[in-house]
Amino acid sequence: MLRCAALTSTCxxxxxxxxxxxxxxxxxxxxxxxxxxxxxxxQIPGFSVAFAHQGQLACQAAYGYADMSQKERVTSNHLxxxxxxxxxxxxxxxxxxxxxxxxxxxxxVFGPQGALARFDLPKNGSEWLAExxxxxxxxxxxxxxxxxxxDPMFHWPELTRDELIAKTLLTQKLIYPPGTHFxxxxxxxxVLGRVIEAKSGAAYEQYVREHLLQPCGIRAxxxxxxxxxxxxxxxxxxxxxxxYNLDPQRMDSHGGWIASPADLVTFALHVDAFPFPPDILRPxxxxxxxxxxxxxPQYAKGWAVNRFGNWWHTGGMSGTSSILVRTxxxxxxxxxxxxxxxxxxxxxxxxxxxxxxxxxx
Numbered sequence: 001m002l003r004c005a006a007l008t009s010t011c012x013x014x015x016x017x018x019x020x021x022x023x024x025x026x027x028x029x030x031x032x033x034x035x036x037x038x039x040x041x042x043q044i045p046g047f048s049v050a051f052a053h054q055g056q057l058a059c060q061a062a063y064g065y066a067d068m069s070q071k072e073r074v075t076s077n078h079l080x081x082x083x084x085x086x087x088x089x090x091x092x093x094x095x096x097x098x099x100x101x102x103x104x105x106x107x108x109v110f111g112p113q114g115a116l117a118r119f120d121l122p123k124n125g126s127e128w129l130a131e132x133x134x135x136x137x138x139x140x141x142x143x144x145x146x147x148x149x150x151d152p153m154f155h156w157p158e159l160t161r162d163e164l165i166a167k168t169l170l171t172q173k174l175i176y177p178p179g180t181h182f183x184x185x186x187x188x189x190x191v192l193g194r195v196i197e198a199k200s201g202a203a204y205e206q207y208v209r210e211h212l213l214q215p216c217g218i219r220a221x222x223x224x225x226x227x228x229x230x231x232x233x234x235x236x237x238x239x240x241x242x243x244y245n246l247d248p249q250r251m252d253s254h255g256g257w258i259a260s261p262a263d264l265v266t267f268a269l270h271v272d273a274f275p276f277p278p279d280i281l282r283p284x285x286x287x288x289x290x291x292x293x294x295x296x297p298q299y300a301k302g303w304a305v306n307r308f309g310n311w312w313h314t315g316g317m318s319g320t321s322s323i324l325v326r327t328x329x330x331x332x333x334x335x336x337x338x339x340x341x342x343x344x345x346x347x348x349x350x351x352x353x354x355x356x357x358x359x360x361x
Contacts, residue, residue, distance in 0.1 A: 018054040018276075021358045028059070031352045035063050042343035044321075045238050046074040049352065050261035052269055052332040053359050055276035060262055066235040066338070079234045079258040080336035081224055081248060082322040083315030086257040087189050091138055091302025092271055093196050093208050095285050102199045105135035110169070115195045119166055128174040134195060136178045137188040138301035139293045143174035146183040153186040153251060161250055165191060182296035186254040193253025204252050213263075215280050216270045224248035224258040234258055238339040243319025255317065264324045264334035272311075272326045316340050323349060329360050 023031060039047050046064040050057060060076040097103040108114040110121055111130035121129050128143055136142040145152060145168065152168040159167060168187060175181070193204040200207045205223045213221055220232065226247050228234045237243035248256035270279050273286045281289070290300045290311050298304060303311040309328030315321070321337040323345050333349055353361035 018056075020056045020058045021053050021356065022058050023356045027355045027357075028061075030355045031059075032061065032063070034348060034352050034355070035061065038343060038345075038348045039064055039337075042341040044337045044339050044341055044343075046078070046235055046338040047335065048074055048076060048078060048080065048261050048337075049335045049349065050076070050265045050333060051353060051359075052265045053356075054330070055269055055274060057262060057265060058359075066233075068236070068238075074235065074338075075233070076262060077220075077233055077260060079220060079222075079224075079232055079260055079263075080322065080338060081237065081243075081255075081315075081317070081320040082257050082259050082264065082324075082336060083255045083317045083320045084186070085259075085264065085313050085315040085322045085324045085334075086251075086253065086255050088271075088302045088313050088324065089208060089212065089257060089267065090189055090192050090196070090253045091289060092212055092267075092281065093204075094134065094138065094192060094301075095281055095289055096211050097196065097199050099282060099285055103134065103195070105133065105138070107134050108132065109134060109137065109191060109195060115198050116165075116191070119162075119169055122170050128177055129169060132178045134192070135301070137185075137192050137195075139295065140182050140184050140188060140299065141179050141293060141295045142183075142185060142188050143176040143178045143181065144183065145172060145174075145185045145187040147186050151186055153190060153254065157245075157247065157250075161190060161194065161252075164250070165194065180295065182293070182299065186251070189254035190251070196253070212280065213267070216266055218263050218266055221257060221259045221263045221267075223252045223256040232258075235338040237319030239318060240340060241318030243317075246317060246319070255315065259336070261334035261336055264322075264336075265332045268324055268326050268332040268334070272330075272332060274330055312346070314346065321345055325349065327361060331359060331361055 045068050046066050048062040050060045062074040062076045066072045066074045066078050109132045132142050196204050228236050290303050290305050292300045292305050305311050312325040314323045321341045324334045326332050
């Protein structure tokens with residue numbers, strides 16, 4: 001790795017189809033200034049970014065503190081909670097099962113023929129529940145369980161995931177017929193994690209690490225715990241709110257992963273529909289994954305999309321803000337923060353990428 005700037009920034013030239021274009025010193029200085037200004041305006045203790053160009057990691061930078069009380073600086077190796085950026089990971093895991101013939105997006109989830117037939121359905125008002133297909137969960141069109149004040153994932157913390165699913169099925173009726181209405185659902189992606197377990201025979205985290213992350217060369221990513229884990233270089237989290245009231249283990253498939261930005265970028269490079277590096281999904285599969293629904297033309301299956309050909313996902317909860325982007329121009333980038341902010345991380349990252357003229361972001 002070549003040293004390219006102050007702080008903890010590094011840029012690299014890797015073996016591949018084309019040389020990596022890294023920021024020059026002046027470009028990196030502007031990028032650093034943008035990041036520091038954003039942190040100051042939004043009271044972010046620690047921030048980390050990574051950019052890939054030409055299918056290879058081009059630049060990483062880390063700013064501020066992983067742990068303010070210990071005066072521990074953030075490095076590019078630190079892991080952060082990524083919240084809902086976990087959803088593209090779960091989507092790709094579902095598609096690996098589809099490609100292996102173990103699952104279809106048209107498969108029912110509940111009911112006697114469902115992937116999760118073990119869950120009882122209420123005797124009254126269950127007809128829509130039995131119609132939910134895997135694709136409805138992927139596209140947030142299952143008909144209910146929206147991430148509002150009634151979001152099941154943030155109620156009944158004493159319940160296990162299976163207990164939570166059973167209770168939700170019996171107590172929260174669907175509002176719309178499946179497939180007709182978009183309502184962003186953390187609970188729906190929790191259910192998808194259980195579908196992955198039922199169809200693969202492995203625990204969700206184990207399956208993802210073995211079948212997605214290891215083929216991409218990613219070793220450090222994992223589902224987090226209620227407490228930060230210094231052994232894996234995880235940052236400390238800061239409010240507003242109490243980040244340590246959240247249980248990433250229960251949130252695994254909708255918001256539980258911890259990762260570095262470089263991990264996220266590496267993952268995106270292997271599902272980005274560009275020739276280098278080789279992807280872990282087939283082109284037709286990736287095309288389906290990022291095809292939006294009529295219910296929401298700006299969301300596909302685990303990815304937000306737009307008419308310009310960009311794919312992305314954001315994440316946010318107490319202690320965490322994150323983003324992962326794949327651009328139509330062939331770039332991928334990611335950012336993580338150890339506090340929740342309403343600041344425009346998406347706009348910041350586009351502005352940082354545009355500092356390097358050769359990236360054509």
